[in-house]
Amino acid sequence: MRKLLAVLLVALVGLGLVWFLAGRAAGPTITLASPSSVIGQKTPLKFDVYAPGGALTDMSVRLEQGGQATALGTLAAPQALKVAPGADRVSVAGEIGRSVAPGLKTGTATLVIEATRPVLFGLRRVSSVVRKDLQVRLTPPTLAVLSQFHFINQGGAEVVVYQVNPADVPSGVRVGDREFVGLPAAGAGIPNAAPGLRVVFFPFLFNESPAAPVSLWARDEAGNQARASVDAKVTPKQFRKSTIPLDDAFLQKVVPAILQNTPDLQVADANDLLGSYLTINRELRKRNNDTIRQISLTRSAKEILWRGPFRQMMNSAVEAGFADERTYTYQGKDVDKQVHLGFDLASLQNAPIHAANRGVVVFAGFLGIYGNCVIVDHGMGLQSLYGHLSSIGVQEGQTVEMNAELGRSGQTGLAGGDHLHFTMVLQGEFVNPVDWWSSQWIEDRVMRKLRAAGAPAVAVPTP
Structure with missing residues (x-):
């Protein structure tokens, strides 16, 4: 009987140790790809949860601000989240911002991701939590077209001078569904240019419809977008x-x-x-x-x-x-x-x-x-x-x-x-090189606009 009790005691101690160690196993690894620091009206959310065999018993995502929490989805009820199981990971994608949390305000918010995986043949569970503080920006950038008389030859090029604020957001011209990037005006020979003053040289493709809209675009890190129409007249061309x-x-x-x-x-x-x-x-x-x-x-x-x-x-x-x-x-x-x-x-x-x-x-x-x-x-x-x-x-x-x-x-x-x-x-x-071969085109389409924006007459001199 003593031997039996000893065996049972050892077994209980062993099971207890296994139970204890299982509870101390590492939880799932959560890797957040985006957002990195800022969210806005509608910002992409993407993260991966790594676990052996991709096995998870639970996963939840929420956004906290001012003591209030907005649930964005769980493993059982993903809502707008797209959950894609893999061999050793679960990939999650969706959107974060005011579009899914209407009460969100400018300031700081916290993204909270929790994930749980089974251990010890499913008898126990271990969890991981990632908390990410994010800046909430809800105001889109502003755009203003400064140049005038945008006459474009189909298959040719044009230049637009414009102002964007904040100055550090990507921006440029959109023709149809193609985007072209604007650059700081200092590169075009405009001295002491305001921080957000931009110049964009852009193409109008030979096979683009002459009716294609031309506009400015700007997009900040939070996903906030702005658009401004460019007054442009396109001359259709017949190609041989x-x-x-x-x-x-x-x-x-x-x-x-x-x-x-x-x-x-x-x-x-x-x-x-x-x-x-x-x-x-x-x-x-x-x-x-x-x-x-x-x-x-x-x-x-x-x-x-x-x-x-x-x-x-x-x-x-x-x-x-x-x-x-x-x-x-x-x-x-x-x-x-x-x-x-x-x-x-x-x-x-x-x-x-x-x-x-x-x-x-x-x-x-x-x-x-x-x-x-x-x-x-x-x-x-x-x-x-x-x-x-x-x-x-x-x-x-x-x-x-x-x-x-x-x-x-x-x-x-x-x-x-x-x-x-x-x-x-x-x-x-x-x-089409024809435009660029023309001194009149260079003067009318380029130099006049750069001078109006503050470039000296000698910024791009005629040889």
């Missing part, structure tokens, strides 16, 4: 249509060279020249244009580098224009359609190619359909591109003045003959 006949001699000339220089491009059969060409003309074209857009969006100076109107290639003839719609034929049949987003300019064979304006080289190398290519950044989202070069004479990071030699014309990439493919890119989108 052309037919490009393909033959075996041309395919044999361009396809192997591009495949050799783009080894990661997958084609069904390298010996199928037409099939490979179509892959190049479609997939590689898209990939190259995505690369150009990314360079424009991430590698542009915050201030204007250019000076006065841009210069077209000297003594050049226009072989193809901007936004020409091309139909490609082979043996009398239509095989592809693409839009040519630049100018083809022809001069002498192996002609020197000069920088259209002052800037910094941000790309110099082989770029698929564009062959040997140079991209020059002119600041505030504006860049110029020079394609099909036979040779490149500059390096990335090099500052070049207007008329500096960048290389020599050629027929690399998808060029059918020796010429320069020239285009301009603004905030990630291709725009």
